Amino acid sequence: MNRLGFMSYIYMGWTVEQMAADARSHGMSLVQLDPKQKLQLMDDQPFSQARAEAVRESFEKQGISIVGLSGYTNLMNPNLQKREDKLVQLEKMIDLCPVYGTRYIATETGSLHPTNAWRDYEGNRTPEAWDELLRIVDRLRSRAVKNDAVLLLEGFALNILATVEQAVSLVEQLGSEGLGIIMDPFNYLTQEDLKQQDAAMTNIFNRIEAYAPIAHAKDTLYSEEGFTTPRVGAGYADWNVYAKLISSRMPEVPLILEHAKPEEVAECLKLVHQAFANAAAEKADEANGR
Known part of the structure; x- marks a missing residue:
């Protein structure tokens, strides 16, 4: 099965030692770390090289490797000053990738919605918005190349x-x-896709697996509140399909747990393990001609 890790925000407010101990107890050995997160370790210097070295060493002593950084921000914030401030901050985090011991830093692209980066907006679909996104991503990609890093969208x-x-x-x-994509089909699945998940997820893998060095573990949900991607088991994504695809086509890619609370991690991972077991059983049946 793919190596397992966690998003550091799952353990918001925990120290490195506390989150590492809990993660290891669940069989996880990797973290996608948000450099801005308070860890009770030089928190007054969030973007200093000294803190990055201290955090990395502390995780490594606890048996946890930093697989990537979380630099999530709205790249297309409609407030241009806020946008630039966040881009500069993201560039600082890109510069720290080598110090944290990883090549990868991830971000979403965001929305032009005036108040919510997770809501759709008609301006998102214009050629002008796409051209501006290309310009911004190329700026960040170029910064990543200078640091032997990779920006993952x-x-x-x-x-x-x-x-x-x-x-x-x-x-x-x-x-x-200097540019790649996170393997996260849960973010792309439409309501129609949920009716034909084998075909939909296969298409996603066909399109982006070559560019995806990290995969995420969560779910897909459409409800009265709209479209969300909750923890594993809280939506309608078919994890048997996902496990089959990722275990057969991307077995070396780390799988990072998202959107769970600490008390939900065990149940999420139980579902993940079961999905991988089902995939292995199906593969065995096919090999035996059943």
Whole structure:
């Protein structure tokens, strides 16, 4: 089964030692870390090299490797000053990738919605918005290349980067040097896709697996509140399909748990393990001609 890890925000308010101990107890050995998160370790210097070194060493002593950084922000914030401030902050985090011991830093692309980066907005679908996104991503990609790092984009159905077709187009236009995509089908699945998940997820893998060094573990939910991606088991994504695809086509890619609370981690991972067991059993049956 793929190596398992966790998003650091699952353990918000915990120290490195506390989150590492809990993660290890669940069989996880990797973390996608938010450098801005308070860890009771030089928190007054969030973007200093000294803190990055201290955090990395502390995790490594606890048996946890930093697989990537979480630099999530709205790249297309309609407030231009806030946008620039966040881009500069993200560039500082890109510079710290080597110090944290990882090549990867992830962000979503965001939305032009005036108040909510997770809501759709008609301006997101314009050629002008796409061209501006390309300009911003190329700026960040170039910064990543200088640090031997890779900027990983996480698409989302209501953001400017909303489909896997757009993800492929973006990489093809800018090139894959210093640029990749998070394998996260849960963010792309439409309500129609949920009726044909085998075909939908296979298409997602076909499109972006070559560009995806990290995969995420969560779910897909459409409700009265709209489209969300909750923890594993809290939506309608078919994890048997996902486990089969990722175990057979991307077995070396780490799988990072998202959107769970500490007390929900065990149940989420139980569902993940069961899905992988089902995938292995199906593969065995096929090998035996059953």
